[in-house]
Amino acid sequence: MFSVPRLSLCSTKENENRETVLTCDASMKGLGAVLQQRQDDGTLKPVYFCSRTLNKSEHNYANIEREALAVTWSCSRLEDFIIGKCITIETDHKPLVQLLQTSQLTDLTPRIQRFRLRLMKYSYKIVYVPGKHIVVADYLSRQPIVGLDNSTDELAEETMAYVQEVINNIPTTDENVMNAMNAQAKDDIIKEICKKIETQWERPKTNxxxxxxxHVKDELSVCxxxxxxxxxxxVPSSLRNDMLHRIHMGHLGITKSRLRARCALWWPGMSTDIEQFIKKCPICIQHQNNPNEPLITSELPDRPWQKVCSDLFKLDNKWFLVVSDLYSRYFELCPMSTLTSSEVINKMKSIFGRHGIPEMIYTDNGAQFHSSFTSEFQKFAREYGFSHRTSSPYHHQSNGAAEAAVKIAKVILKKNExxxxxxxxxxNTTIPELGKSPAELMFGRKLRDVLPMISANLKSSDYDDNCFRRRDSCYKENYKRNYxxxxxxxxxxxxxxxxTVWVTDLQTEGKVVKKINVRSYEIQTNDGQYRRNRKFLNPYLVYSKKVVKPAMQSNSNNYLWLPTQNDIVQHNNTNTQQGDTNISQANPNVQVSCEPTQVNVRRSLSDPNIQVSSHCFQSPVQACFQSPVQASSPTTRSRSCESQDNSNQVRTKSGRVVKPP
Structure with missing residues (x-):
């Protein structure tokens, strides 16, 4: 009696060349689907049956959403049979024919949109079939077999197999793996985590x-x-320091070391630990190249010839002295017979006799411009009543205005008889960005040259100083931004x-004696005292090597080396003095480079003016420094020349300080 229906329900072997029909249906209890193929006689024979119950959230779906879920789930469940084939999907819910086929995505509800997107990888055609003709799928949806879907168990088995395969192929030796396993077995926190993984894991308290x-509990597993x-x-806390040494064994950079570690290891805060470990690596510090600092800027002098800069240069085996005004960009050029201080002084006396004595002169740290109190040039400065400031040795950018004048002077000497x-x-040539020539800014009039010019143009004329300053400021700001x-x-x-710092050009270690100006420091080495710019100094990050252990042997914030009060360098408040005086030079024809300004100034924790509680010691950088403080105002572009107080010391050209007899 039941032989015919029983035979009609028996599944047949799947044939990829035959027409495939997928019938789906949904009810208040579950989802059902049957995959059928059309036989040679034109009848449909079942190939696969599937069903499942609805979960708690799916029970709240609207009817149309449950029907769309049935189509999406059945396609995903039977993907091995239908992927790459054009199939026909039968449903007894007529709106789905348009929603899952021709409607615009923007016209769909968010949930239907997601179903539609999941179906895009299949090639299908949806047709409407009355419910009385899809009794098999309807029955499967109303009588789903609870527990038949073993996808969760299968996923767990596949995950464990994958983890085991990964462990077997980790790029390390069995001995290292055993050491890690033994260290994990002794770590109280990891043992507690292993217990939590097997049971329900509630959110821990803040501390x-x-x-x-x-936060990564869904990714943790025990294999x-x-x-x-x-x-x-x-990695347990007891092995983290050793792992950091292994990660940084090749002395690669922070990014590459992180990528190397992420292939095989993990612990909370690993990226931060790697960064701090590399930053305090002595070998990396010695070979580190400091980046260029931001361009330093200063205000324009109040009047012409108030502040000047000077430098010596050599061209075709001849030496020349250049003295340039920082207001007008007007410079004087003098050939030198010798390179003694007396020769430099005589040339400057001749220039000052024509243009007057400036208030300030900026030079480099050459032997002719020794800044000690007893030097010949300092006696000349006291006699003529001007101040003298020098820049750091081997850092010509600090005296950038003089370097710009030297550049122009070399072009003039090379190209002209x-x-x-x-x-x-x-x-006599106008500077386009400023609207005036150096002669007009210096003397208030143009100078007569070989070009024919009426007498009116050679007379003194007033110019708007405020307008000139605005144009100068705008030009300097643009130059600084581009630089x-x-x-x-x-x-x-x-x-x-x-x-403690590493002096890169001397290849030796030293200690900071005092700060002379912004970016200029007095350094004590085994060979004596030297003055160097900040770009030549790589600081060591000194920390206490005592590991702080919490109550449960490990903590994500406590396994780092923490600084002690003796490890942190004392900050001398007397160093908070006026920074390097900035020399303004706005010649647009010359590329300007100068000693960058210190924008980020950090203060030590041991500063007596700073109150710090123990909870602030979270990481080495946070423990050592406070928040940055703005230093200088980038309102104008200029050349920098570091100021230096006169003292009873003799400084060589290399910057070494020698006590006079």
Missing amino acids: DPLLPFF NGMLMRGSRIV DPFLASLVYR DKRHRTRPLRELCEGE
């Missing part, structure tokens, strides 16, 4: 050492007694007295 692991995060071994006439042409962008500048932190 609970398990909290950093809770053969080893705690893993995905395919990576969870008559350098005096060429100098006159330069002084910082082009050189990708980044400020370096200020050094403190007593801080």
Whole structure:
């Protein structure tokens, strides 16, 4: 009696060349589907039956959403049979024919949109079939077999197999794996995590050492007694310092070391630990190149010839002295017979006799411009009543205005048979960005040259000083912005007295004696005292090597080396003095480079003016420094020349300080 229906329900072997029909249906209890193929006689024979119950959230779906879920789930469940084939999907819910086929995605509800997106990888055609003709799918949806879907168990088995395969292929030796397993077995936190994984894991309290692991609890698993995060071994606190040394064994950078570690290891805060470990690596510090700092700026002098800069240069085996005005960009050029201080002084006396004595002169740290109190040049400065400031040795950018004048002077000497006439042409040529020539800014009138000019143009004329200052400020701001962008500048932190540094050009270790000016420091080495710019100094990050152990042996924030009060370098408040005086030079024809300004100034924790509680010691950088403080105002572009107080010391050209007899 039931032989015919029984035979009609028996599944047949799947044939990829035959027409495939997928019939889906949904009810208040579950989902059902049957995959059928059309036989040679034109009848449909079942190939696969599937059904499942609805979960708690799916019970709240609207009827149309349950029907769409049935189509989406059945396609995903039978993907091995239908992927790459054009199939026909039968449903007894007529609106789905348009919603899942021709409607615009923007016209669909969010849930139907997601179903539609999941179906995009299949090639299908949806047709409407009355419910009385899809009795098999309807029955499967109304009588789903609870527990028949073993996808969760299968997923767990597949995950464990994958983890085991990863462990077997980790790029390490069995001995290292055994050491990690033994260390995990002795770590109280990891043992507690392994227990939590097997049971329900509730959110820990704020101070609970398990909290950093809770955020990745869905990725944690235990395989053969080893705690893993995905395919990576969870490193206990006792092995982290050793792992940091292994990760940084090749002395690669922070990014590459992180990528190397992420292949096999994990612990909370690993990326931060790697960064701090590399930053305090002595070998990396010695070979580190400091970035360019932002361009330093200063205000324009109040009047012409108030502040000047000077430098010596050599061209075709001849030496020349250049003295340039920082207001007008007007410079004087003098040939030198010798390179003694007396010869430099005589040339300057001749220039000052024509233009007057300036208030301030900026030079480099050459032997002719010794800044000690007893030097010949300082006696000349006291006699004529002007101040003298020098820049750091081997850092010509600090005296950038003089370097710009040297550049123009070399062009004049190389290209012209008559350098005096060429100098006159330069002084009489208008600077486009400023609207005035150096001669007009210096003398208030144009100078007569070889070009025919009416007498009215050679008379003194007033110019708007405020307008000139605005144009000068605008030009300097634009230049600074372009310079910082082009050189990708980044400020370096200020050094403190007593801080240990590596002097890159001397290839030796030293300690900061005092800060002379912004970015200029007095350094004590085994060979003596030297003055160097900040770009030549790489500070060591000194920390206490005492490991702080919490109550449960490990904590995500406590396994780092923490600084002690003796390790942190004392900050000398007397160093908070006026920074390097900035020399303004706005010649648009010359590329300007100068000693970058210190923008990010950090203060030591041991500063007596700073109150710090013990909870602030979260990481080495947070423990050592406070928030950055703005230093200088980038309102104008200029050349920098570091100020230096006169003292009873003799400084050589290399910057070494020698006590006079």
